[in-house]
Amino acid sequence: MPLIVEKYGGTSVGSIERIQAVAHNIVQSVKRDEKIVVVVSAMSGETNRLLGLAKELETRPSEREIDVLISTGEQVTIALLSIALQARNIDAKSYTGSQIRILTNQIHGQARILEVDCEKVRSDLDRGRVVVVAGFQGVDRDNNITTLGRGGSDITAVAMAAALKADECRIYTDVEGVYTADPRVVPEATRLDRITFEEMLELSGAGAKVLQTRSVEFAGKYNVPLRVLSSFQPGPGTLITYEEQSMEQPLISGITANLDEAKVTVRGVPDKPGIAYNILGPISKAHVNVDMIVQNIGSNGLTDLTFTVAGADLDKSIEVLQPVVKELEAEAIVGDTDLAKISIVGVGMRSHAGIATTMFEALANKLINIQMISTSEIKISVTIDKEYAELALRTLHKAFNLEHVGSE
Ligand code: ADP
Numbered sequence: 001m002p003l004i005v006e007k008y009g010g011t012s013v014g015s016i017e018r019i020q021a022v023a024h025n026i027v028q029s030v031k032r033d034e035k036i037v038v039v040v041s042a043m044s045g046e047t048n049r050l051l052g053l054a055k056e057l058e059t060r061p062s063e064r065e066i067d068v069l070i071s072t073g074e075q076v077t078i079a080l081l082s083i084a085l086q087a088r089n090i091d092a093k094s095y096t097g098s099q100i101r102i103l104t105n106q107i108h109g110q111a112r113i114l115e116v117d118c119e120k121v122r123s124d125l126d127r128g129r130v131v132v133v134a135g136f137q138g139v140d141r142d143n144n145i146t147t148l149g150r151g152g153s154d155i156t157a158v159a160m161a162a163a164l165k166a167d168e169c170r171i172y173t174d175v176e177g178v179y180t181a182d183p184r185v186v187p188e189a190t191r192l193d194r195i196t197f198e199e200m201l202e203l204s205g206a207g208a209k210v211l212q213t214r215s216v217e218f219a220g221k222y223n224v225p226l227r228v229l230s231s232f233q234p235g236p237g238t239l240i241t242y243e244e245q246s247m248e249q250p251l252i253s254g255i256t257a258n259l260d261e262a263k264v265t266v267r268g269v270p271d272k273p274g275i276a277y278n279i280l281g282p283i284s285k286a287h288v289n290v291d292m293i294v295q296n297i298g299s300n301g302l303t304d305l306t307f308t309v310a311g312a313d314l315d316k317s318i319e320v321l322q323p324v325v326k327e328l329e330a331e332a333i334v335g336d337t338d339l340a341k342i343s344i345v346g347v348g349m350r351s352h353a354g355i356a357t358t359m360f361e362a363l364a365n366k367l368i369n370i371q372m373i374s375t376s377e378i379k380i381s382v383t384i385d386k387e388y389a390e391l392a393l394r395t396l397h398k399a400f401n402l403e404h405v406g407s408e
């Protein structure tokens with residue numbers, strides 16, 4: 001019997017009607033003689049609602065207690081879904097992350113999975129049960145509840161699939177697969193039948209939230225067959241695959257905008273060796289990921305260092321850097337959230353020159369000013385004013401003819 005891990009995101013389990021629909025979907029899988037492990041998210045909006053409650057009490061609440069709080073969202077949906085399955089005569093059993101024992105490190109809010117104990121799950125599956133697992137959470141070695149970062153139910157599903165050596169990990173969501181751009185922003189976006197792990201990793205990392213970045217990384221590393229599909233409509237979805245020589249590669253597979261980045265500029269730093277280290281060292285120690293970095297050419301012995309971080313990390317970054325700025329005798333530190341990072345991604349870029357020129361020309365024609373640029377082998381990212389993000393996406397979608405790349 002094939003073993004399948006099915007993950008249902010927040011919108012897919014966002015109401016009792018949706019939970020009924022998901023239960024119906026799982027019954028179909030069981031009827032196809034598939035062994036099923038289900039991973040669910042909290043009902044849509046619930047994690048944010050819980051975070052809002054904590055913020056009403058304290059602006060910087062304890063990270064440990066936040067994890068205790070927000071992990072409850074998934075505990076609600078595992079129980080409701082199991083009840084819905086039992087009402088359909090399916091023997092279902094729910095587990096929280098700590099009950100399974102999804103062991104993680106101790107970084108609250110961004111914990112990494114170290115080990116998954118599959119014993120209980122296997123024995124339930126052998127008894128013909130459907131196992132329902134709470135996404136987004138684990139437990140550290142001191143039994144503290146941890147969470148895996150926003151969108152983290154995806155990695156729970158992938159980790160369960162890897163540990164169980166599942167035949168497929170199906171990520172059910174509210175769109176019909178991975179598109180050339182977010183179909184809610186670019187109506188002309190088309191669904192890709194396939195996309196490579198590498199491209200998906202870059203797209204997710206650049207803000208396409210259809211899959212959590214770390215889940216893609218994990219699936220690529222452990223060879224987990226991964227498919228994204230809709231829980232609302234039947235269809236083939238998008239398969240995430242390894243690159244095959246024979247695959248005909250579009251030049252660009254997708255474009256995405258990240259509106260959640262913030263820019264930090266340290267102005268007027270004395271221009272001498274060690275600036276980047278002195279400024280970015282404390283940032284990384286505070287577990288803040290830095291994305292783009294620009295150090296301007298200095299004049300009069302002074303220079304500026306600018307970098308981007310996740311918007312949620314802006315306050316923390318500035319706080320961490322206040323003493324550093326003093327120590328370095330820099331002029332000022334400035335935060336800015338009014339930016340969008342626009343990225344184009346495609347393995348075809350490796351063998352084609354001129355992609356960046358097409359991108360810059362298309363943006364210039366719309367009078368969109370580029371602030372920062374960064375590139376990788378298969379990605380080009382630029383930051384621009386936030387207000388032009390949608391225009392930039394649509395413009396680039398057209399410039400690279402992406403409406404003809406996918407299936408719909
Ligand atoms: P879930 O709650 O199921 O985890 P998410 O909201 O995390 O769902 O992810 C699905 C959303 O990702 C879609 O509703 C869509 O708006 C967005 N999205 C962004 N970029 C893309 C893309 N390239 N292809 C498909 N969806 C995308």
Ligand code: ASP
Binds near residue numbers: 010
């Ligand atoms: N509920 C969590 C979140 O909103 C995890 C998830 O949905 O994947 O981020």
Ligand code: MG
Binds near residue numbers: 154210211212
């Ligand atoms: Mg998600």
